[in-house]
Each structure stands twice: as C-alpha cells, then as structure tokens.
Amino acid sequence: MRRSTNSPESTLDPIAQRELEAIEATLSGADVSPDLVDIAEFSEAIREIRPCLDDEARRRLDGKAATWATRSASSNPGARLRAWVDAATTYRLAAAAGVATTLLVAVVVGISALGDDETPRPTAEGVVATAVPTGEESASSADATASKESTASEKPAAAAYTADQRASAVFEPDIAAARFRDARNPSAHGAAIPLGPITLPNELLSKARGGVRHQLAPTLEGATGLVDINGARPVVRTFNARTSGNQLGAGRRKLDRDTSLTVSTERNRVRPVADQAVDVVHAHDGQVLSQQYSFDKKLGSSAYFEIEVPATQLDGLVDELSGLGSVESQNETGLDITKEFNTQRAQLADTRAERKVLLERLAEAVDATEIEHLNSLLADARTRIANQRQDFQRVAGRANVSTVSLSIVGHGEGAQGDKKDDGTWGLDDAIDVAGDALRIIGGVLIVAAAILGALGLVGLVIWFAVTSITRQRREQALDQADTHP
Amino acid sequence: MEGTIEAPPQAARVKAAAPTEAAFEALYRTSRDDVFAYLAGLLRDRSAAEEITAQAFERAWRKRASFDAGRGNRRAWLFGIARNAALDELRRRSRQAEMVAEPNDEFAADPASAADGIELRLALKTAIGGLEPRQRELIALKFFAGLGNGEIAEVLGVSESNVGTRIHRTITKLRRSCNEA
DSSP states (O other), X not given: OOOOOOOGGGTSOHHHHHHHHHHHHXXXXXXXXXXXXXXXXXXXXXXXXXXXXXXXXXXXXHHHHHHHHHXXXXXXXXXXXXXXXXXXXXXXXXXXXXXXXXXXHHHHHHHHHHHHHTSOOOXXXXXXXXXXXXXXXXXXXXXXXXXXXXXXXXXXXXXXXXXXXXXXXXXXXXXXXXXXXXXXXXXGGOSOOOOOOEEEEHHHHHHHTTSOTTTTHHHHHTTTOOOBOOTXXXXXXXXXXXXXXXXXXXXXXXXXXXXXXXXXXXXXXHHHHHHHHHHHHHHTTOEEEEEEEEEEXXXXXXXXXXXXXXXXXXXXXXXXXXXXXXXXXXXXXXXXXXXXXXXHHHHHHHHHHHHHHHHHHHHHOOOHHHHHHHHHHHHHHHHHHXXXXXXXXXXXXXXXXXXXXXXXXXXXXXXXXXXXXXXXOOHHHHHHHHHHHHHHHHHHHHHHHHHHHHHHHHHHHXXXXXXXXXXXXXXXXXXXXXXXX | OOTTOOOOTTHHHHHHSOHHHHHHHHHHHHHHHHHHHHHHHHHSOHHHHHHHHHHHHHHHHHTGGGOOGGXXXXXXXXXXXXXXXXXXXXXXXXXXXXXXXXXXXXXXXXXXXXHHTOHHHHHHHXXXXXXXXXXXXXXXXXXXXXXOHHHHHHXXXXXXXXXXXXXHHHHHHHHHHHHHO
C-alpha cells in the first residue's frame, strides 16, 4: 500500500518542515527549539485529549478477544472450515478454485478423450460416392449425368477413398445385403434421384456418429451412398449403386463396376485363404490379373489380388470371397456407361450401313473412275469400322467385365497392425501406451489451462470491480460522515 | 501503552499456539488502545468505537494469515483493517440515518473541562469536531493512535510526503480555530 517514499522535505517549505519536525519531536518526547514551543504545546494538547479506554471497556474487549481464541482452538470441523475461509486470502481462494476447476475439467476432458479413442474415425476428407440412377424414369437425366460426370477422374477419387478408408470403414454383410436388396428394388424407395458424385464431409460423418442408426440414410440412399450407424460402434460404410447390369435390364443399362474387398483371417491362414480365393475366382469364370503375397515379421502377412470377372458373376464372386473371412471393408463403384455404349454401337452401325450402300453402288458401277472412287470410300469405311469396333468392344468389355481388388490380411493386422500377434505385451506396447497417456494428459492440461485462464481472467475483472466499488463507497461514507452524524 | 492492559483469559492458550497467533496477541496488546483512540476520533462515538475496535481485531484475527510483512508493517495493516471497519460502520449509519444526534460525541463541549479551566483542550475538542472527516481522521491517526507518517501513508494509501503536507495543513487550521475561539 505504500505509494511513495518521498520525504516531507520535498514538498514543504522550510518553516512548515520545521514545525512538522517539532511535532514529531514532541510526540516522541524530545526537546524542541524555543521558537517552536507553542506548536509543541499545541501538539501535546492534542495528544492529551486522546480518547482512552476505561477499565470496563478494556475488559469487554479482552473478553471478546478470548472468544476468538476459543473459536480458533475448536476442533469442530465446521468451525475449522469457517476459520479457514475467514483467514483465506484472495490468492488462496483463487488457488483452491483453480485446482478444483482444473480437476473438474481434467475429469470431463479425460472421459471425453477416452470415449473418442474407442470410436473408429475415418481420416479421409469425406466419402465419395458416385451416384447411379436406379429407375427407368430417370434414364434420360441419368444419361446426361453420366455423360457429364462419369469421367475417368471420378473412379480414382472413389478408389482413393477406398484405399484411405479401408482400415477404418467396417462392412457388415447382413446389413449390406439388405441395402443391396433395396437397391435392386427401386420401387421400395420410390423413384430414385439421379445425383452426381457426392462428397460427404466430416461434419456429416460426425453427425453419423451421433448414435442414431441410419441417421443419414434418407439422404444417402437416394444417392446410393449409405451410412449406417450401428449402435455404440458407428459403422461408416459407402458403396455405389449395387445394381448389376443384367438386373437393371442389360439391354438398356450398361455399368462399369469395380469392387474392392478386404478380408481378414487368422494370421497363419492367409496363404490357404488366398488359394481358396483363386479357386473361387476360377469357379466364377474370372481370372486373376495379378497377385501379391507379402510377409512382414512385425506387420504380419497379407495377400493382394487384382481380379477380372464377368459382370454377371460379380455379385456371386463377392459373396463367396466375403465368406472366406471377416470382411474388414468393402467398397464398390458403379459408373454408368450406357450412353457411351449406345453411341459407340450406333456409330458402328452407321458406318456399316454406309459400307453396305457403297458396296451396292460398287456392284452397279460401270465407270472406272467411279469404281476407283467407291473403292477409296470403301477402304476408308473399313478403317473406320475397325476403329469403331475396337472402341465398342472396349466399352462393351467394361460393361461385361468387372474388376475386383481383394486384400487378405492376417487377423488383427488392420487397425492394430503395430501390435504383436502373439498376444504378449512388451516394451513397445508399453511405450505406445505411455505415449498415448502423455498425449491425453497433455491435451487435458492444455484445455484445462485454457478454461482456467478464461475463468481466472473473468474472476480477476470481477474481483477488481468489486474491490473498487467497495473502496469507493467507503470513501464516500467518510466524506459524508458529517452529514449523517 | 500496555502497562495496564489485562491479558485475555485465553492468552496462555494463544501463546502456546502458532507464532502467528502469539504475534497477534502481542499486536493486540500493544495496539488495542491506539485503535480505540483512532476509531473514537474518527467516529466521534465511544461506544461505537469500542464495538468497531472489537470488530477490527476480529477481522484481523481471521485474516492474520494473510498478512504480508513485505507489503507493510503490522500496525499499518491492522489500522487499515480498522479503518475499513469504521468506514463500513459509517456506511451503515448513512443507510440507516437513524441517529439524529450523537449522544456520546467525543468532541462535544465538556462543561467539566471548562470548569477545570482547561480552555485550550475545550477549544481543541471543538475545533477537531469542526474539522472535515478526512482531517479529523488524520489527527486521530497521528496524535491519538501515534502512527508515524509512513504508517499513515500505508493506511490511507497516499504518499508519505502527502501525509506530512496534510498534517501541517490540518494543524494550521486547528491552531487558527483555537486562536479565533
């Protein structure tokens, strides 16, 4: 509270300073200069009218003092708490409140963090699903959509999701089967809505984790991208129109379908399951384009296949491959190539018709120059027919043949690939757990510090305001003391 | 100032307690009369001064652990608490405004004093009673409670030089009042 150490000499004139010194000397019992005797006597007179306690009042005060001591010595916990609060300084109260708040925040954040850790979280930006119309009424608009949207760039986008999400997206065959049936029966959901590619942002994924099963289904079923929420363990799943070409009318609809499937099995059964997968592919008239088998001491073993199969066999093949183990993820993309197919076919038919007309004209031609000209046109038509036939066959091949990417991983190597498979718990696991614990604790402390800082700031402002107002009112009370004697 | 002060009945127990409590007891013994004198001079009411003195010491007792020797001396800390208690009493009075006259005005004219012929004391009491509250408080702190200028500066929250200036101005005013009387 000391505001300044300035001495009186700095602001008083010499006479006043001498008088003050004389007052001080008088009050301390010292002699003063003869010319200042009057002020010394005056000071002495003031001191002599000092109000004094009489014996009775002194005893009363001492009695009250004894009460405080008795209260202090009380062993009553309530009294001790009251005494502690009474004696508590602002700093002590702030520290206690801070500790309590920190503990509270730490508990809440810790519980939240533990809860979040138990929930699988997709790491990709979102889920990309290519929409494919499923109803006849939407064919024209679907053609327009397909012609504009079904570009080669979309398939890598879907494939990218597949690769990124494979570890976290979990596929449940029974629910998927129901979805597939729905997709095959468009009337069950009314007319399908033709939509272009859909990006499902993480905000919606967060909502999907809200615990309501099929919360986003109405939105996504129309686009044939499905998100299911399966109770306490949300399952995020995406795949495109599960509509095979033959079931949608092979004469009208042509789909280019790709499927990726990840199946887990026991660690020591990866190889036998891979062999079974090859047999299943052959049984469905498919062929294995490439296969890869890898083994890592830490990560375990895995197998990867690129498979081609007739489009009509795709569903059966996927069903059987899914039965080889536990399905970890499944992603399907379907690209409508009907317009491209029809265009290629029409161009080929037109060129063939043109060739037929030319042949007819050639049979009737007699002039050598005309014959030569017609032969030239026929050669050109044959070249175009050859090229168009190749293009058409390529499109037809895409519609008739589907590709399947199959991954077989050892049991538990998906999301927990860094853990040992033999069930033992070693130093690496301990370090991992310790790291996780430190990360959570650090996060909790940061959040707690942020909240505590904000609360402390607010408390400080309130404390300053209350203190200032109280001080101001006290000073006003002193100034007005004579008006309220 | 403590020669005739009786120790509280629980003094022995207080002495045996923590050093802070023993020091507080010493502070009580040495400052009790000074605090009363200051409060009586400020409030101009002996009974209220006695009551506020008790309140001030009780507040100080409760907050004895909060005393920080680095921020000032113990007497200044105690008188700061006493001053706040007195100002709270003044606030309470201003809210209630129930006292029409001060029955125990410490500085009211005392016929007995006049009879004794102590004219200067009578004039002084009258002059002090006519001072502004802040000047009267300064006189109470300096001459009744016996605080040094540094301690008064701590209590009032002003500089020590400002205290000296105020004291001189107040004394000058008092002398003039007494001379006029």
